Amino acid sequence: MANRLSREKANPALSSSVTNVYKGRKLTGEVRAHGRSRLKRDDGITVSDEQLPKYAGRPGRFIACYARRHAASHAMVFGFVTIAVACAVFSSYAIRHLVDTMNASQHGDMLAVWRAVAWLAVVIAADNMSWRVAGWFAAKTFVDVTGDVRRDLFRYLTGHSTSYFSDRMPAALAARISTAGNASFTLESLLAWNVLPPCLNVLLSITLMLTVSPLMGGVIIVLSAALAYLMFRMAQAGRELHATYASDAAGVDGEMQDVVGNLPLVRTFGMLGYERRRLASVLRTEMASRGRSLRYLERLRLVHAALTAILTAGLLVWVVLLWRNGAASVGDVVMVITLGFMILHGTRDLAVALVEMIQHLARLGETLSTILLTHEMRDQVDAVGFRQEQKGEVTFNDVTFAYPGGPNVLEHFHLHVAPGSRVGLVGRSGSGKSTVLALLQRQRYVQGGAVIIDHENIGALTETALRSCMSVVPQEVSLLRRSVGDNIRYGKPEATDDEVRAAADAAGCTDFIMALPEGFATEVGDRGVKLSGGQRQRLAIARAFLRNAPILVLDEATSALDSESEHHVQMALSRLMVGRTVIAVAHRLSTLKDFDRIVVMQKGRIVEDGSPGELERRDGPYREFLSRQAMEIAPI
Numbered sequence: 140m141a142n143r144l145s146r147e148k149a150n151p152a153l154s155s156s157v158t159n160v161y162k163g164r165k166l167t168g169e170v171r172a173h174g175r176s177r178l179k180r181d182d183g184i185t186v187s188d189e190q191l192p193k194y195a196g197r198p199g200r201f202i203a204c205y206a207r208r209h210a211a212s213h214a215m216v217f218g219f220v221t222i223a224v225a226c227a228v229f230s231s232y233a234i235r236h237l238v239d240t241m242n243a244s245q246h247g248d249m250l251a252v253w254r255a256v257a258w259l260a261v262v263i264a265a266d267n268m269s270w271r272v273a274g275w276f277a278a279k280t281f282v283d284v285t286g287d288v289r290r291d292l293f294r295y296l297t298g299h300s301t302s303y304f305s306d307r308m309p310a311a312l313a314a315r316i317s318t319a320g321n322a323s324f325t326l327e328s329l330l331a332w333n334v335l336p337p338c339l340n341v342l343l344s345i346t347l348m349l350t351v352s353p354l355m356g357g358v359i360i361v362l363s364a365a366l367a368y369l370m371f372r373m374a375q376a377g378r379e380l381h382a383t384y385a386s387d388a389a390g391v392d393g394e395m396q397d398v399v400g401n402l403p404l405v406r407t408f409g410m411l412g413y414e415r416r417r418l419a420s421v422l423r424t425e426m427a428s429r430g431r432s433l434r435y436l437e438r439l440r441l442v443h444a445a446l447t448a449i450l451t452a453g454l455l456v457w458v459v460l461l462w463r464n465g466a467a468s469v470g471d472v473v474m475v476i477t478l479g480f481m482i483l484h485g486t487r488d489l490a491v492a493l494v495e496m497i498q499h500l501a502r503l504g505e506t507l508s509t510i511l512l513t514h515e516m517r518d519q520v521d522a523v524g525f526r527q528e529q530k531g532e533v534t535f536n537d538v539t540f541a542y543p544g545g546p547n548v549l550e551h552f553h554l555h556v557a558p559g560s561r562v563g564l565v566g567r568s569g570s571g572k573s574t575v576l577a578l579l580q581r582q583r584y585v586q587g588g589a590v591i592i593d594h595e596n597i598g599a600l601t602e603t604a605l606r607s608c609m610s611v612v613p614q615e616v617s618l619l620r621r622s623v624g625d626n627i628r629y630g631k632p633e634a635t636d637d638e639v640r641a642a643a644d645a646a647g648c649t650d651f652i653m654a655l656p657e658g659f660a661t662e663v664g665d666r667g668v669k670l671s672g673g674q675r676q677r678l679a680i681a682r683a684f685l686r687n688a689p690i691l692v693l694d695e696a697t698s699a700l701d702s703e704s705e706h707h708v709q710m711a712l713s714r715l716m717v718g719r720t721v722i723a724v725a726h727r728l729s730t731l732k733d734f735d736r737i738v739v740m741q742k743g744r745i746v747e748d749g750s751p752g753e754l755e756r757r758d759g760p761y762r763e764f765l766s767r768q769a770m771e772i773a774p775i
């Protein structure tokens with residue numbers, strides 16, 4: 140409680156006297172303009188994180204699962220497509236009826252002829268209108284599915300651990316989510332407009348054909364089934380080619396994003412020409428695999444076209460022979476010719492659409508296999524929040540940890556940090572300081588022992604509880620490409636404008652923010668490029684003021700700054716540290732001089748532990764570090 144009170148005292152963003160801080164000054168509304176997030180509290184989960192991994196590499200089942208969530212509207216789309224196709228097929232029946240009626244009446248019974256005309260007109264109208272109704276429903280239904288897919292994949296992707304992202308290109312992963320959304324839309328559209336209609340066409344056409352000649356119908360059924368099987372097997376055999384193309388295409392996206400994201404570096408080293416040549420080579424590989432994939436499809440279409448042409452020619456000869464023998468009317472001949480073409484076109488369209496679907500399924504499959512890997516870190520099923528008031532007590536109890544495939548970085552590591560105390564971690568590069576901070580933030584799990592915060596093992600805490608108890612000010616501050624106000628508010632989304640302004644004041648940001656073209660509403664640019672390192676650092680401190688967490692983690696917070704910026708940031712940090720437990724890694728030892736304790740690490744072990752004064756007097760590694768740094772900064 141005492142801690143909280145002192146934190147609040149030191150943190151104007153929290154005190155109820157914000158109005159006094161501003162002495163009644165009327166706020167400009169700049170903060171409000173880009174204001175508080177009024178996002179709906181709608182997580183909109185369609186498929187849970189537990190269910191999603193089982194769809195890795197199973198794109199067909201994945202899409203089917205999402206389509207089922209909109210079963211009624213999908214039924215409307217496919218129902219009206221079915222009606223439209225049925226009408227199209229029956230129009231050939233109606234044409235036969237009209238031809239035969241005209242033949243029979245020979246200008247006598249015009250009423251029967253007009254009735255046949257009316258039937259044909261109604262069937263054609265129903266055909267056209269049904270397509271439009273299906274299109275209307277699809278415009279909402281298929282788009283809804285893309286929304287569900289992208290929202291779930293984004294949620295799942297962002298649940299991966301830090302190490303998942305460090306092994307991959309984050310921007311390319313985001314692009315893959317868009318690819319998945321587009322693929323789901325294309326697949327559903329292909330199914331509705333390019334696969335279902337020819338399937339129905341062929342089936343209904345064969346059914347009508349059976350009415351003319353059961354034998355002819357039977358033969359066509361057998362031949363169509365054989366053709367479909369052949370096409371399917373050929374399409375299956377080309378899957379590898381399409382999958383290679385999908386992975387090469389994703390690789391091109393990744394390469395381009397990597398270079399564009401690092402353009403300043405590329406320019407600094409004069410490597411633009413090299414990168415362009417490198418991309419050209421990656422593109423050549425992708426184009427070659429795309430060419431192989433498409434040529435395979437063309438071969439498949441060629442086989443299909445040849446076979447269906449032979450089949451249709453045989454059909455025509457057969458029905459003409461039937462007519463010559465008096466077994467078929469002129470109308471029958473017309474109908475069989477129409478249906479024959481429908482079957483020909485139907486199976487050809489089907490083959491093309493199926494092959495296209497296979498390509499898109501391959502792209503979606505590639506994305507799902509990448510994103511839907513099982514989360515390495517996830518809340519335990521019985522994860523809890525803090526059961527007591529958070530004071531900020533931190534204990535590393537007998538912790539052992541190694542990076543995958545590496546030796547132990549920490550072995551039986553013990554560290555107790557009392558609530559409200561300030562501890563600085565120092566040591567040579569590679570001694571394990573950053574690893575201690577990573578374990579405290581649960582970026583990785585310990586292999587032995589436990590990290591305990593306020594009597595709770597952090598492994599058993601919910602992500603929300605863990606994040607709410609600490610603020611982190613790193614060396615490289617991350618800012619979103621949003622306004623200054625929005626970036627500060629990230630520490631507490633529900634913060635009022637007054638709280639945001641007060642936090643900015645406390646962090647010493649207000650002067651430079653007000654000098655920006657649009658004050659708090661100024662957009663900070665990609666990752667905050669429009670601000671200096673020191674300004675970004677102070678925004679991070681303002682964010683931490685708003686968060687008001689009992690534990691403050693400083694990871695080389697001032698290392699990259701010049702001495703003037705460091706002075707401003709140090710002042711802001713001093714205010715932020717009041718009443719909090721602080722664990723800081725710092726190379727510049729002067730930044731730790733007011734700390735309660737310094738812990739010196741060597742090869743994952745604590746080799747010295749005491750107040751800065753004590754360690755300075757003791758002949759040990761800390762004094763050695765101090766004298767080395769004193770020499771480094773001594774005037775020549």
Ligand SMILES: Nc1ncnc2c1ncn2[C@@H]1O[C@H](COP(=O)(O)OP(=O)(O)OP(=O)(O)O)[C@@H](O)[C@H]1O
Pocket residue numbers: 542543545548566567568569570571572573574575
């Ligand atoms: N992601 C990683 N994968 C594998 N090994 C790692 C990883 N990060 C750190 N290590 C190894 O763990 C050991 C401790 O590294 P750590 O970054 O914790 O040291 P540090 O004291 O913070 O160093 P520095 O002061 O240079 O940041 C080193 O041997 C390092 O090579």
